[in-house]
Amino acid sequence: MGDPFTFPVEQWISKWRAAPGVLNLADTYACPISIDDLISLSTDNDSGPLTTSSKLGYGSTRGSSELRQSVAKLASGQGTELTEDDVIITQGAISANFLVLYTLLGPTDHAICVYPVYTQLYSVPETFGAQISFWRLKEENGYVPDVQDLDNLFRRNTKMIIINNPNNPTGAVIPEPVLRDLVAIAKARGVIVFSNEVYRPLFHDAERAPPPITTFGYERTLSTGSMSKSLSLPGIRVGWVASPDRTLLAACVRRRNYTTISVSQVDDQIATYALSPAVQPALLRRNVELARRNRALVEGFVARHADRCRWTRPEGGTMAFVQFRGAASGRPVDDEAFCTGLVEKHKVLVTPGSHSFGSDEDFAGYVRLAYVCDTAVLEEALARLSKYLEETRDD
Numbered sequence: 001m002g003d004p005f006t007f008p009v010e011q012w013i014s015k016w017r018a019a020p021g022v023l024n025l026a027d028t029y030a031c032p033i034s035i036d037d038l039i040s041l042s043t044d045n046d047s048g049p050l051t052t053s054s055k056l057g058y059g060s061t062r063g064s065s066e067l068r069q070s071v072a073k074l075a076s077g078q079g080t081e082l083t084e085d086d087v088i089i090t091q092g093a094i095s096a097n098f099l100v101l102y103t104l105l106g107p108t109d110h111a112i113c114v115y116p117v118y119t120q121l122y123s124v125p126e127t128f129g130a131q132i133s134f135w136r137l138k139e140e141n142g143y144v145p146d147v148q149d150l151d152n153l154f155r156r157n158t159k160m161i162i163i164n165n166p167n168n169p170t171g172a173v174i175p176e177p178v179l180r181d182l183v184a185i186a187k188a189r190g191v192i193v194f195s196n197e198v199y200r201p202l203f204h205d206a207e208r209a210p211p212p213i214t215t216f217g218y219e220r221t222l223s224t225g226s227m228s229k230s231l232s233l234p235g236i237r238v239g240w241v242a243s244p245d246r247t248l249l250a251a252c253v254r255r256r257n258y259t260t261i262s263v264s265q266v267d268d269q270i271a272t273y274a275l276s277p278a279v280q281p282a283l284l285r286r287n288v289e290l291a292r293r294n295r296a297l298v299e300g301f302v303a304r305h306a307d308r309c310r311w312t313r314p315e316g317g318t319m320a321f322v323q324f325r326g327a328a329s330g331r332p333v334d335d336e337a338f339c340t341g342l343v344e345k346h347k348v349l350v351t352p353g354s355h356s357f358g359s360d361e362d363f364a365g366y367v368r369l370a371y372v373c374d375t376a377v378l379e380e381a382l383a384r385l386s387k388y389l390e391e392t393r394d395d
Contacts (some may be wrong), residue, residue, distance in 0.1 A: 009356035012339075016349045023381040026349045028318045030202065030287040033232040041282040046382040049273030050266065058262045062253065063089025063240070064334055067268050070275035074201070075223055075242035077215040083392040086214075086242055088252060089263050093198040093226035093239035099126055100194055100222055100241055104248065105130040110155045113162040114145055114323075116169055116357040121162050121196060131155075136373040141173035141311055143321075147282065156320045160192040165210065169357055170292055170313020170321040170370040173203060176210040183216040192248070193221045198239075199317035201284065202372075204292055208315070212242075219245040227271050229318060230287060231280075287372065291318065294371045294378050298322075301382045308389050318372035321353060323365045327393040332365025339367060341392070346384040361365040378382035 013026045039048045062068065068084035076082045090096040097120055105111055107129030113122040115134035122132045133153045137143040145163070161182065165174045174182075186193045195213035203209035213221045226239035243249045273279060295313075298320055302311050311322045324333045335352035343349050353366025371378055 007119055007123065009351060012351060012356055013349070016227060016343050019242060019343070019347070019349075021347050022343065022386045023348045023377050023384070025370050025373065025378070025381050026351045026368075027234070028372075029234040029288060029369075030201075030230055030232045030318055032234060032373040033283070033286075035270065037361035038270075038279055038283070041286070042276075042277040043241045043275075046278070049100060051269065054265065054269075056265050057270060059265045061256075062263050062274060063087070063263060067238075067272040067275070069241075070272060070280075071225070071240045071242060074225065074275075075212045075214045077211045078217075080215040080217065080244060082214060082242060082244060086244060086246065086249065088241045088249060088256065089268065090239045090241065090256075091260060091263055092234075092237045093196065093224050094120065095218045095259070096175075096226070096241045097121060097196055098237040099252050099256055099259065101125050102128065103252045104192060104194075105160060108157060109159040110157045111160040111162055112150065112153045112158060114164060114167070116167075116353075116363060117162075117164045118168045118196065119357065121129065121164060126349050130356070131157075131224050135161075136381060137167070137170065137172070139312055143167060144172040144174055144178060145182075147178060150182075150185055154191075154225070158189070158191055160194055161186055162194050162196070163213070164196045164198075165213070166203070166314075166316030168199065168317065169319055169351070169353065169366075170312065171317045171319050172312070173316040175208065175209075179210055179213065180216060183213070183218045183221070186220070187218045190220070193194065193218070195221070197223045197225050199229045200225060202287055202291060202318065203316040204288070204295065205315065206288070212245055214242055219243075223243070227274060231274060231283060232287060233270065233274060236264075236270050238263055238267050238271040257289050272347060290375070291372045294373070294375055295320075297375070297378055297382060298369065298371050305386065305389055319368050319370045321363075322369055323353075323366050323388075324364075324367060325365060327389075333392075334358075335363075335365050335367055338365075342385065342388050345391075346388050348381045348384050348388075 004382040068087040105125040145197040223245040228234035336355040351368040353363040
């Protein structure tokens, strides 16, 4: 494990994100949308999300009733119906994740976390003194976790299992049967299951989309999500925690008082509008179609450069995990140097896998490529990446 006080993936992206002319295939939100775009998607003849006469006080500490009701619907299913009282609104999923981990894990606790995964999900518990064991995802298994591995990971003080579905950085989706087995194992031991579902509900095959973790009939489950990734609104900074266990949620509410009072009332209004029945179906349809179209472009790129790269085709989310190899040596490239050269020479920003997700030890040569951006941007970025591969053929 790396230093829990550093956050390599965010530091990497922040270093280059604002550089002039950069084609950004590093940030993993679906192509951002404007308020005007949201209004154009609406099936109602309305004036948009903002009530400009509203007084901008703090508002509800837990988020507006309307927004929490909409989030509760996202976290319901399979006979489980969550209500607004089962939801807390936060400033993005990054705050939601922090809140869950800060509240529920401490120095006497042990947690099992899938790996690779967004670094925050294990580094925050480590920062607060918790012990972490990695539930390693295997490429040959499509990066889907193998529940048979769990027996060797449990300890006497194991309190939580942490998953990410769809997975960042691989785009793998944990199917319903695996989730059901996982929940059964956790329930038998009384262990909390925490699922970061920030890329939900962006699945490429809707018929194979798994239910939320909160819908398997086990109370000790929590999920986090946001408006940023699958819903194209990273700029409004709205996320949430949802759980059928109000004791766990109440604990999060108490700890939340140390970090914030409420989310922006303007952001709350925009998120409520985007999740409304008049807007959300069209917004999600736009993003699923964009994801499918752009994934096909990446698939074609990988096929054309099969001598230099390989991947496991992602089934959800907005990113792919691609390994690049040297043409002459066949060995994995130095992914940090590879990505640095790409952005410096061709202004294409991608994320080095080993550096950002493997503590510079695992996932050598891997690059996380966020492809659910504007299609024209992706096409140009892939063309430049092809040129870069030709230029580095002798490396």
